[in-house]
Amino acid sequence: MVDPKTGIDFPFFQSQVPSLFGTPTGPPFPETYLRTMDFSEFAEVFAHVQDFMGDSWNCRIYGNYVLEDPLRVAFRAICDQGLARELQTFDGCFNIKKMKGGTGYSMHSWGLAIDLNAASNPFGGDPAFSDNLVICFAQAGFEWGGLWQPDYLRDGMHFQLPWIKVRSGPLAPTPWVAQ
Amino acid sequence: MMEYVREFFKKDDSIVNSPTVIATFITAVLTALAIPVTILGMFAVYHHVWVLNKGLDSSVTTLLLGLAGGGGVGMGAGYAAARFSRGYVPMAKPAPPE
Numbered sequence: 001m002v003d004p005k006t007g008i009d010f011p012f013f014q015s016q017v018p019s020l021f022g023t024p025t026g027p028p029f030p031e032t033y034l035r036t037m038d039f040s041e042f043a044e045v046f047a048h049v050q051d052f053m054g055d056s057w058n059c060r061i062y063g064n065y066v067l068e069d070p071l072r073v074a075f076r077a078i079c080d081q082g083l084a085r086e087l088q089t090f091d092g093c094f095n096i097k098k099m100k101g102g103t104g105y106s107m108h109s110w111g112l113a114i115d116l117n118a119a120s121n122p123f124g125g126d127p128a129f130s131d132n133l134v135i136c137f138a139q140a141g142f143e144w145g146g147l148w149q150p151d152y153l154r155d156g157m158h159f160q161l162p163w164i165k166v167r168s169g170p171l172a173p174t175p176w177v178a179q
Numbered sequence: 180m181m182e183y184v185r186e187f188f189k190k191d192d193s194i195v196n197s198p199t200v201i202a203t204f205i206t207a208v209l210t211a212l213a214i215p216v217t218i219l220g221m222f223a224v225y226h227h228v229w230v231l232n233k234g235l236d237s238s239v240t241t242l243l244l245g246l247a248g249g250g251g252v253g254m255g256a257g258y259a260a261a262r263f264s265r266g267y268v269p270m271a272k273p274a275p276p277e
Contacts, residue, residue: 022270
């Protein structure tokens with residue numbers, strides 16, 4: 001189903017990202033798709049959350065504007081379920097880099113992924129997020145890196161909008177369209 | 180290898196139909212085909228030179244070159260199919276100005 005705001009046919013997959021947004025290092029990409037997203041309506045419940053510098057998180061994320069509505073849905077679900085205390089750190093969104101364990105660009109390069117609670121969810125380690133929190137993200141359309149296989153490629157801190165493949169089960173991402 | 184493929188399809192009880200997975204399998208099949216085709220082509224060229232040096236009939240060479248050429252065309256078609264399986268994806272709408 002095509003999301004009227006972004007023109008994207010959700011769900012979309014990692015392999016389609018270069019076609020959707022072009023190359024992340026190209027000059028048109030940042031000014032066309034990257035924006036500062038403001039989530040200050042959650043400032044009170046996320047007051048304890050720190051950024052990757054150890055400072056108090058200002059509830060702003062610089063990344064792909066496509067993330068904004070799904071993230072807002074996920075944050076609202078987290079607050080509604082009383083899971084806000086589980087979020088401890090915001091560890092970044094837009095960052096041009098290669099995939100860990102892969103050859104292509106990471107979804108962070110297009111600003112389509114965020115890392116949360118990196119210290120307690122290390123790459124290749126056991127994820128510490130509760131299922132309920134992951135479900136909040138999945139129902140907002142996010143693929144969770146904690147499900148990736150093999151185990152040494154698990155990325156529990158990582159939530160991204162492009163899917164790897166179609167999944168089933170409670171943690172599977174739900175196709176997302178703006179309401 | 181087969182065990183890996185079985186595990187891959189079984190994982191998460193999922194329907195594996197994403198463009199990434201389809202393209203990956205097509206690419207894997209093409210790669211498996213490309214190796215013997217390349218070896219065949221190398222033999223064909225070697226044989227062709229040998230035949231020319233001997234001044235002999237080159238019908239076998241023609242056959243081998245034809246097979247190698249056919250393999251190349253097949254690979255090209257397979258590559259196009261792999262790209263096509265991802266479908267046409269229009270670019271996302273630009274973000275509104277800040």
